[in-house]
Amino acid sequence: MELYQHFRKEEYPFIDQVLSWRDHVHTRYEQKVIDFLHPREQRIFQTIIGNDEELQLKFCGGWEKAERKRAILAPFYEKIDAESFELELLQATFPQKFLSIEHPDVLGAFLSAGVKRKKIGDIVIQEDTIQILVAKDITTYLVTNVTAIKNARINFESIPLTKRLVSQDTWQEKTTTCASLRLDVLIKEIYQVSRQQALQLIKKGFVKVNFQTIDQPAFLLEEEDLLSIRGKGRSRITELQGRTKKDKIRITFEKLL
CATH class of the missing domain: 3.10.290.10 (RNA-binding S4 domain)
Known part of the structure; x- marks a missing residue:
C-alpha cells in the first residue's frame, strides 16, 4: 500500500495494470506494447518503473510534442525503434469550402464506430486535411468503417509517418x-x-x-x-x-x- 498512497484512489486500477505489465516483462523476458496513454498516465508509468535497471520504458506519439503516446516496456537489452510501437498514420481530406471539421468531430466519428479511445492518438487538422495516429491493429477496421464525418464523405488512407503535418497548437x-x-x-x-x-x-x-x-x-x-x-x-x-x-x-x- 505504500506505493498507492502517492496517487489518487481513482488511479489505483491503472497502477495495478502497470504492475501487471512490469511483472509480465520481468517473468517472460519479452516487451509489452501499451495502448495510447494520456500525460498523467505516462507520468504514473514512469514513476512506478522508476530506476529499474532491468527494464526500459519508451514512449512514442508520432509528433514531437504529442499528448497521447503509446509505450513500450521491455528488458533493458532489447532494441526499440519506431516500428516497434506499431503505429499507423491515417489521412483524409474534406471539402473545406462547404463545412468545417474540428477535433471533436473526428474523435466522435471514431468512437461512434466502436473504436476505443485508447487505440487513438493525437489528431491534427489543417485546412482540408485530417491526420490521426492509431494503433496499427485497427487500421483496416477504421478505413472500412469510418467513411463519413459530419456531412462529408471521408476516405482515410495510411501514409508514412514522415509525411505528418506540423501541429499548429500553440x-x-x-x-x-x-x-x-x-x-x-x-x-x-x-x-x-x-x-x-x-x-x-x-x-x-x-x-x-x-x-x-x-x-x-x-x-x-x-x-x-x-x-x-x-x-x-x-x-x-x-x-x-x-x-x-x-x-x-x-x-x-x-x-x-
Missing part, C-alpha cells in the same frame, strides 16, 4: 501563485474567472481533468494534469515550484491559445 506558458491546488481555485487563476463562476462550471459538468469529468470543487490537481473546460479551452499544469514566503503555491501552467 501553448502559452505562465506562472502564478494560488492559495491551494483545489480545482475551483486553479480554474479561477488559470481562466481568470470568479470563484463562483468556477464553481458553476464544475457543477454543470463542464470541467474535465485528464479526460474525466470532475464534479468536486475540492479535487486536488497535480503536475501533468490536463484541464479542459467546455467553451474555455484546455490547460495543463507543468510544474509545482513550491511555496512562496507568503505561503502560496507557485505553479507553472500552459494554456492552449
Whole structure:
C-alpha cells in the first residue's frame, strides 16, 4: 500500500495494470506494447518503473510534442525503434469550402464506430486535411468503417509517418501563485474567472481533468494534469515550484491559445 498512497484512489486500477505489465516483462523476458496513454498516465508509468535497471520504458506519439503516446516496456537489452510501437498514420481530406471539421468531430466519428479511445492518438487538422495516429491493429477496421464525418464523405488512407503535418497548437506558458491546488481555485487563476463562476462550471459538468469529468470543487490537481473546460479551452499544469514566503503555491501552467 505504500506505493498507492502517492496517487489518487481513482488511479489505483491503472497502477495495478502497470504492475501487471512490469511483472509480465520481468517473468517472460519479452516487451509489452501499451495502448495510447494520456500525460498523467505516462507520468504514473514512469514513476512506478522508476530506476529499474532491468527494464526500459519508451514512449512514442508520432509528433514531437504529442499528448497521447503509446509505450513500450521491455528488458533493458532489447532494441526499440519506431516500428516497434506499431503505429499507423491515417489521412483524409474534406471539402473545406462547404463545412468545417474540428477535433471533436473526428474523435466522435471514431468512437461512434466502436473504436476505443485508447487505440487513438493525437489528431491534427489543417485546412482540408485530417491526420490521426492509431494503433496499427485497427487500421483496416477504421478505413472500412469510418467513411463519413459530419456531412462529408471521408476516405482515410495510411501514409508514412514522415509525411505528418506540423501541429499548429500553440501553448502559452505562465506562472502564478494560488492559495491551494483545489480545482475551483486553479480554474479561477488559470481562466481568470470568479470563484463562483468556477464553481458553476464544475457543477454543470463542464470541467474535465485528464479526460474525466470532475464534479468536486475540492479535487486536488497535480503536475501533468490536463484541464479542459467546455467553451474555455484546455490547460495543463507543468510544474509545482513550491511555496512562496507568503505561503502560496507557485505553479507553472500552459494554456492552449
